[in-house]
Amino acid sequence: MRPLIAGNWKMHGTLREAARLAEGVREGVKGADLLVCPPAVHLHPVAVVLLGSPVAVGAQDCHAAAKGAHTGDLSAEMVRDVGATHVILGHSERRANHGETDADVRAKAEAALAAGLIPIVCVGETEAERLAGEAEAVVTKQLAGSLPDGFAAAGGIVAYEPVWAIGTGRTPTEAEVAAIHGTMRQSLVGRFGEKAQGTRLLYGGSVKPGNAAGIFALANVDGALVGGASLVAADFLAIAQAFPV
Numbered sequence: 001m002r003p004l005i006a007g008n009w010k011m012h013g014t015l016r017e018a019a020r021l022a023e024g025v026r027e028g029v030k031g032a033d034l035l036v037c038p039p040a041v042h043l044h045p046v047a048v049v050l051l052g053s054p055v056a057v058g059a060q061d062c063h064a065a066a067k068g069a070h071t072g073d074l075s076a077e078m079v080r081d082v083g084a085t086h087v088i089l090g091h092s093e094r095r096a097n098h099g100e101t102d103a104d105v106r107a108k109a110e111a112a113l114a115a116g117l118i119p120i121v122c123v124g125e126t127e128a129e130r131l132a133g134e135a136e137a138v139v140t141k142q143l144a145g146s147l148p149d150g151f152a153a154a155g156g157i158v159a160y161e162p163v164w165a166i167g168t169g170r171t172p173t174e175a176e177v178a179a180i181h182g183t184m185r186q187s188l189v190g191r192f193g194e195k196a197q198g199t200r201l202l203y204g205g206s207v208k209p210g211n212a213a214g215i216f217a218l219a220n221v222d223g224a225l226v227g228g229a230s231l232v233a234a235d236f237l238a239i240a241q242a243f244p245v
């Protein structure tokens with residue numbers, strides 16, 4: 001399957017910096033499918049910069065409701081309307097900072113699918129859970145609770161992001177990544193059937209140009225969700241180039 005390299009810009013940058021970063025990615029794209037996920041206020045201008053290019057645009061969150069009295073929130077339809085095709089859901093920063101549960105993430109993913117957006121649902125264990133030997137159980141439970149029926153058929157994407165690897169420069173060993181991704185594939189195929197063999201499983205957490213090739217060579221790793229390194233166009237593009245195509 002074609003790899004997807006997604007950049008999560010989180011809460012960084014001015015409008016001018018977002019536009020320049022998008023231009024840099026647009027100028028260097030080749031090979032893998034690329035996606036950039038700017039802050040919500042930059043979604044539309046970044047989508048305009050990337051119009052007609054192979055680089056897709058995604059949001060970092062959306063509300064579960066189609067509309068209503070939800071001050072400060074954005075519906076999946078609004079996100080779609082301004083040019084996004086994807087939405088990251090259930091990132092550990094939202095689970096931790098906004099108390100999002102698996103049920104919340106599932107409801108948001110349902111809203112995303114209804115609006116024609118491809119959800120990228122994030123799962124991952126904390127360091128304490130990893131040390132307790134619970135990583136695979138935690139991830140399996142998060143997948144079961146966070147993914148709606150129809151997720152695989154609609155092209156939904158899963159990102160495995162161990163919480164302790166995000167922004168820390170630390171990563172699991174390649175064997176640990178391969179083990180979790182294999183478990184996720186099994187779990188998805190068990191629930192959704194053979195079509196889940198085609199579900200993209202991204203790895204996220206301190207992916208850099210220097211470690212991308214080793215991670216991408218692993219079975220059941222179909223791309224990456226990149227944070228810090230996606231804020232520098234050359235680094236993001238170098239990560240994309242590391243995928244064996």
Ligand SMILES: O=C[C@H](O)COP(=O)(O)O
Nearest residue numbers: 008166167205206227228
């Ligand atoms: O969504 C992206 C992840 O949280 C990874 O962030 P990072 O590459 O800065 O570790």
